[in-house]
Each structure stands twice: as structure tokens, then as C-alpha cells.
Amino acid sequence: MVAEVSLASLHTDEVRRDPYPFYARLHELGPVCKVAPDDRYSYVVHGYEASAAVLRDSATFKVMDETLLGAKPSWEGNRAHAVFMDSVFFTNAPRHTRMRKMFNQAFTPRRVNALDPAVERLTAGLLDRLAEQAGGGAKVDFMSEFAFPLPADVLGELLGVPAADRAWYRPRALALGAILELGGATPDNVAAANTAAEEITPYFADLAARRREEPRDDLVSALVQALESDGGQLSEEELVANLIVVFNAGFVTTTHLLGNGLTLLLERPEALARLRADLSLTPQYVEEILRYEVPTHFSVRWAAQDTEVAGVPIPAGCWVLVLLAAANRDPAQFAHPDVFDPDRTETSTLSFGGGAHYCLGAALARLEGQRGLAMLLDRFGDIRLAEAPGTPRQLMLRGHDQLWLTLA
Template identity: 35%
Template sequence: MYQQPPASPKPDIAAWFRTYSDRLHNDPYPFYAYLLEHEPLYYIEENGYWVASRYEDVNRIMKDPLFVREYRNALPQHQQQQAPPPPAEWRPVNELLGNWMLFRDAPAHTRLRGLVSHAFTPRTTERLKPKIRAIAEHLADGMAEQQQPDLIGSFAYPLPVIVIAELLGVPQEDRDRFKDWSSMIGRVLEGSDQPLEFAQQAGRVAEEIAGYFRQLVAERKSAPREDMISELLAAHEQGDKLTEQELIATCVLLLVAGHETTVNLIGNGVLTLQRHPEQYARLLAQPELAASAIEEVLRFESPVQMTSRLASVDYEIGGRIIRQGQSVTVMLGAANRDPAQFERPNRFDIGRSPNRHLAFASGPHFCLGAPLARLEGEIALTVLLERFPQMRLADDKPNWRPNILFRGLGSLPLRLC
């Protein structure tokens, strides 16, 4: 059984967010334990932002409308400083991400979310169950033919990509192009300082993916199909004030968000179960616990580790004052290990109940695709355990992707028998 290492006595909090470290990224939980016990609300003066780790504070910040996503809504107009324009290399990225509902506040967020929300309700996603199951079984067939398959490349990545691509109406032959595009956008979302060369690469990717969906949108205008792009175009034609830039950005967001975290969820789930053989045996004996196991994986190894908000007023929380306009990084991964909320939080328990984790955030920006991600994760685990009950890790050193925002594996080689 995987044992939680003792918390580091006094880590350099600012350094953890400033520079990537393999050691800390491979196991961030001692650092989170330190934050929860000693610095649940910490101000990083050199960067001018707060870090919140306690469950109660994180949940409150994400739900309170006084915390916003857009800087222009965080300060009155007369107080906003004229920031210099970003380098030209970043313009394609900023134009793309600036139209994501993820980074918008009401009413724009409400309008954009409303246009696609019907496709991700529990009832709608439930109808996808047979198709997702068939995709998972087909991918498992491919794994069975390999001597030492990589779970990520052979199963965890293609499963959600195929599902979201089919929903959007993306041709099958184009799906392989998304991996590099999505990986680059994931690095952009980290928000850390990047060299000019990276900005140029990111800008090219933003232009490529926007150009791809611009062409796909043009094709659907002339020949609509039964897919989400055609539905979004119909809303556009009906005067729902959806600009072409918003339409393209929404397609990109759905593609990236529709598979990125689910890949991590499936990979993290298999790894965590393998590290806890007693829980793996329990799930084999009680396959009806698959949905509960997915919830525990979401809590224990959250696919998204953090997000952020801006204070629109001076805000008192935890005995501290967050000033208007200041940013707060809310640590989802830490909140999901808070002993004030979860009994024995460092114990992996697939039967845990209640389990009100924050892996999908909370409040108005609660993950739109949560029902689909949950269903894909449950089906993935079920199929894998049915087909490969004797599977085990081929390498006991996980290959975590170097990204502090997303927690996921670059590869996970398995032995199936």
C-alpha cells in the first residue's frame, strides 16, 4: 500500500509555483499538507497573488460571485491601469483563450455555457453509454494484441478523444492532430513565464487549431450534420449573438476540456488502484463500486490541481484581507486532501461516502463535462478490469507529465497477465 510521506517542515512556497520540480510534482501531497496545516491562505508577495488550500475557503471562493474571472470585472474602470499590449507572438493565443467561457463572467459565460449545456446533462450523456462502451472494448482489443501496452497511448487518450470528436463532428482521420495541439494549450494554461520561443510555438498552434475549426465551421454552414458544430451554427443563425470567434473558441475548448482531464482521470485511476492492491481486489470483487471508485480517484489524484479567481472587492476570509483586483490560486488538489473535510484524507478508499470533492470545481464554473467524464471513467475502469483482471504496472516509476496545473501521466506501460 502506498504510504503518505511526512510533510516537509518548511518548504519555499513561492519557489514551488515559480519553478517546476520533478520531485515535488511526482508527489505534491506533503507540500499540500504543509499548506493546509501552516499556511491555508498564503500571499506570494513577489508575484502579488494568494494561494488558498483549505476546502472551506476554496469552495467559498469558487462559489462567491464577488470572485470573478475577468480582470475588467475585478476593478472599477477608472482604477484599471492601462497594461502594455502583450507581445505579438501571444496575440493568437489570447484571441483564442479570451473567448473561452472558462475565462468569462456572466452574462457572457452564462450565454456561452447555455448554448452547449444540453449536450452534457446526465440524461444526455447516459444515452452515449453503449457507444462509449463499444469504443472502450475496441481499444481493449487493441491492447490485448500488444506485449506491453501503454495505457495512455492505447486506451486513456483515444477513448475521450473519439467521444468528443464524434460529438463535435470531427472527421476520424483528423483526431491524431489534436494531441500536440492540446498538449501545447495545456502548457499555456499553466500561466507561468515562458520564453519567446514558446510564445511563437503556442501562437502557431493557436492559429492552426483555430484555422482547422474555421474550415470545419465553413463546411457545416454549407452542409449541416447532426453534430454540435451544426447545432452551434444554428444558434448563431437564430441571432444568439455567437460570433465566429466565440464559435471557434468554444469548439477548441470543448475539444481540449472534453478529453484532457478524462485522459488523466483514467490513467490516474489505474495507477492508483495498482498502488493500492487491496482496493483493486475490492473493485474486482465488487464491480458495482466502479462509479464510487472514480469519485475517489477524482479526489485522491485530482486531474486538475488548481484554478484561479480575482477579487472584485476587498474580501475577508480566514482572518486575512484579499484586496480588490488581487488574484487567488485555489488549490483543488490540496482541498481534496483537507482533513477538516475528509476523514483520513490520505487513505484511498473506493467506497468513501460522502465524497464531496472539488475535482470539477464548484459554483458557476463547475465543470460542464463532469457527467461525461464520470461516465467515461466508469466505463473505462469496468472494461479494463473485465478484460485484464491480472494487469499490473510494468514500471513502478510513474511518468508524470511536467505540468503543475494538470496531474496526469505521459505513459503507463502495463503487463496484462
């Protein structure tokens, strides 16, 4: 018989500070649990294999799109809703298929690999600035001075967003991301997200228009050219919405990969010393950082037909909460899952999702995480916390707002 649980504790401060004991209790009950009737979700899926199966089965398990939005009336009739619902992240086949096709044509491995020199150059420049700011023992905020600008600058190079505009974008990106949190679509958050979307939309519309007139070697130009050569694949509204959401998703998650990763290492001196001694280990460290403290803890799916997951019947019309972070700590998949262990042989995680909605930018995020952390440790032989890091309380885009360090 399937266990029934309440998800109310996911909204408490205690569990938001440390959700992993809650996830461990879920694993004791099986890979799938029924949710108490007073919750908007009917089932929670948290086992690794069960979660992977749900993510892979896009024919049965749909993402929230505009046809299902009746379950989220607080998003109706606002600009932020329009942006998200016009993007590849919140669409199902066949609409998703044609959008993804466009990005696959433009977001090629060649284009990502070609960014490697730019990642190194941008990282070196930010490290120079950190060294200058940290002179004389002054403390510096790693998040605002490195973890945010590095992926924002890399995405800026990829998309063609001018460097002078990237700092302007950060608070607007955070406002849009806030409404994706569990319980995050509050009136204040929705109003702030609407304002951000109303400001960002004309910005990207203008950028697309300029690249149409004067193409460059960037993703916006490639998408505009692909759109014109294969008419009907994307509307102008869909193009702009996808540019907004891809830019948001592409740097905020990597920002937290860097911040969470450095914090984990500073809290584990032996692991940090080992990595310093052999920076060739950086790729496996980054994979374990992504498993152990993934920035995106959950995804949501809707059952389009009667089905079964891990032997648990799930009726059509049910909303399912897929806990990616819990799946990454499933003891059936990972030995000693609550231990940070870069030497794991089982490294297949759900940190970038799975199936049709697998993260477009996974390879780029890995590249930035590996280059960023390796070059940081190579540049500074002594990195210390100047203040205790604050405890994150968000589950979507989980990470530190500030991380104050001293560097030498």
C-alpha cells in the same frame, strides 16, 4: 493573524514530484494564507470550504479575462491568447452567461446519456486493439493506446470531429495546455501554442461551416443551429474558440483520470482486487480517484472588490491562487485525506471546480472513467506495470505521458 507563505517551492522539482506534503503544511496554517510580496499571487486559498466559497462567488472573484490580461503580458498579441480569451473558460458575466447559455442548450443531459452506447463501443474497440498489441507478452503504452484515444474519440463523436483527425489533434492540444501551467507561459511554449492555435482555428471554422451546410446529430451542428436561431449570442470567433477549448478540456482531463486511476489501483493490489470482485463499486472508486489525484490542481481568481474569505480580508485587485487539489485533501473535510479510500461517505469534491464555471463535461468524464476502468478490468485479468511510471511534474493537467503495461 493570517500566516504568510512563499509559493516558490511550487516551482521546485521536489514539490512538483509530490506537492501533497506542501499542501499539508498549508493546511496547518489555516484555510487561507497571504503570499510573500515577490509573487504574482497575493493570497493562496486551500481549505475546502474557503475554496468552494471563492469558486461560488463569481461576482466577487473573477476568472482571468481579456480585461484583466494586463497581468499576463506574455499572452498579448498572440493566437493562443485570442482562442482562450474568446472561450467560456476565460470570460466573466455577462459575456460568460450568454456563452454558457448556448452550451447548456446544446450540451444537454439527453445528449450525454445518449453517448453511453458509443462509450461502450469505443472502449471495446480500444480493448481489442490493446489485446492484439499485448499478444505474446509485449508491453503497451496505456496512455497513447487507450487513455488518450478513448476520451478523444468520445468527444469526437459528441462534437462531430472525424476519427481520422483525432490523432492529428493530440500534439496541438498538448501545446495549448502547456501555457496554462504555473510558469508555463515561456517564450517557447507560447510560440508552440500559437502555432497550434493557428492550425486548429481554421480546422474548426471549416467544420462549423460544413455542419451549417449539412447538419448532423452532433454538438457542432447543435451549436450552429442554436447560434442561428438566437442571433447575437455568440460571434463566429467565439464559436470556434469554444469548440477548440471544449475539445481540449474535454479529453485531456479524462485522459489523466484514466491514467492516474489505473496507476493508483496497480499500486494498491488490495483495492484493485476488491474492485475486480465487484465492478459495481466503480463509480465510488472513480470519485475517490478524482479526489485523491485530481488532474487539475489549481484555479486562479481576481478579487473585484474588498472581501473576506474564512475571516481573512482580501483587498480588491488581488490575484488569488485556489488550490483545488489541496482542498480535496483538507483534513477538516476529509478524514485521513492522504489515504485512498473508495468507501468515503464524504464524496463532495472540487475536482470539477464550482459555481458558474463548474465543468460542463463532468457527467461525461465520470461516464468515461467508470466505463473505461470497469471494461478494462473485466477484459484483462492480469494487468501489470512493465516499467515504473514516470512521476508527473505538472500541476495543471497532471498525469502520465506514458504508462507501459503488460496485459493478459
